[in-house]
C-alpha cells in the first residue's frame with residue numbers, strides 16, 4: 001500500500017490505545033458477585049467490550065454477546081457496575097506498547113488527532129488523563145456525547161466537521177468491526193490493530209485498509225510530510 005496522507009486522524013480508545021479489560025473484568029465480576037452470580041472470566045469480557053458499558057453489562061448478565069437480560073435484573077445491576085467502574089477505571093489497565101511512540105510520531109508529523117470511543121464520557125476523560133494521553137487530542141467524542149455511537153458514522157462525520165476536514169481525507173485507527181463499519185459508512189480510510197477486542201473474530205475479516213501489530217508501524221504507513 002502506498003503511504004497514506006490524511007488531513008486528520010481519529011483514534012479509538014479501548015483495545016487500541018489502552019488494554020482496559022482487566023479493570024472492566026474486575027468490575028463485571030464484582031457486580032456479578034454482588035448479584036450472587038458466578039464469575040465470567042476475563043476471556044469472555046474481552047469478547048463483550050466495544051459497544052459501551054451498558055451493552056457490556058447486558059452481555060455479562062446473559063453470559064453471551066447477543067440477546068437481552070431481564071429488565072428488572074439489568075436495572076439492579078447497571079448502577080452497581082457504574083459505581084464500581086467509576087472507582088476502578090485505570091488501576092489494572094495499561095497503555096499498549098508502541099502507543100506513545102505512535103501518537104508522538106503522528107503529532108510530530110502535524111496530523112490533527114481526535115479520540116472517538118464508545119466508552120461513556122464519565123470514564124473516557126479520567127482514563128485519558130491518568131495515562132497522559134489527553135493532550136494529544138484536539139477533540140474527544142465518547143459513546144454518549146452524540147445521539148448515536150460507532151458503528152454509526154455520526155461521531156466520525158461530526159469529528160471531521162469539527163476539524164474542517166472532508167471524510168474522504170480522514171483516517172480512523174481502531175480495533176473492532178464497529179470502527180471499520182463506522183469508517184466505511186463515513187467515507188474514512190481505516191487501519192486496525194490486531195491486538196484489541198473484536199468479539200473474538202479476526203479483524204482482517206472486516207477488510208480494513210491495513211492492520212498493525214503496534215502503533216510504531218504507523219511510521220511505515222503514514223507520510224511524515
Ligand SMILES: O=C(O)COP(=O)(O)O
Pocket residue numbers: 012013014015049050051052053116117118119120150176
Ligand atoms: O465498549 C467500550 O466501552 C469500548 O469502546 P471503544 O473500543 O470504542 O473505545
Ligand SMILES: [Mg+2]
Pocket residue numbers: 012013014015016050174175176196197
Ligand atoms: Mg475499541
